[in-house]
Amino acid sequence: MPDDLYHRDFVAWSRLQADRLRRLAAGERVNDLDWANLIEEVEDLGKSETKAVESLLAQALIHAMKLAAWPMHPAGGHWRGEIRTFLNSARRRFSPSMGQLIDLAGLHADALDTVRATSLEMPPLPLRDGTDLTLAELLDRDLPTDALVARLRRS
Template identity: 50%
Template sequence: MPDDLYRTDIVTWSRQQAERLRRHVAGERVNDLDWEHVIEEIEDLGLSEINAVASLLTQAMVHALKIARWPDSEAVPHWTAEAVNFLAQAQRRYRPSMATRIAAEECFDDARRVVLATPGQGPEAPIPAAAALDLPAVMDRGADLRALIETLGHGPA
């Protein structure tokens, strides 16, 4: 196995490592497992999922804040659909073990910065400076998506 295969062709490397792991599990002595990178990839996979959920949540918040910022815009139905879609995707990928690893307030801060930097058409309404978010409640797949979007766009009650 070339030493740099991990860096040059991750797809081939991962297939080879998976095959070696299967042989190892079957009882074969396998000496050429790249344990260091296998461990790193497993850790990165979890971080990747956490980052994906945080990104989707941030995008939902961006659209919710656009609705709050420009409530009379013709784009409100589109922004609502986008916010609902991003939030539904985040909810589908979310796992309770992520709760301590996703900073919903940071997602909100990022979304707010994006919206404040976005030029709009028409009068601008103020948007909340912060949001008191209960991440498990926001990620509840049984929750009313449109109500959550409204909550995200209007900050703490």
């Protein structure tokens, strides 16, 4: 592609490429597709979706850890709601091929770091350093919030 529309106006570039792809799919000869950037963008779509699910899972873990660490905190009800909201959103966006890309142990470690840096007015209960949770368990709609919280707390 001779100009740099991809860098100047990504939205215009993407609409132009979509139009050209439709024409190509209809059997028209189209020679000016920006193949290099199209390939990169298609690949990045999958990465972006996976990162979105990871972010939702991380937020659910952070709220669950807060609830595990400060079960009597006045924000506990809010945290419960957030856990469900984030897990439901993650479930809706999750696709099976993401399973091999999501590092649940890493998400747990990052969430734990975030929660341990949180300062509330009362001392926290101890949390587990690692997790035995699986991605399938975390995404299971039937996983009770209390069971998730209990598995995050050090026994």
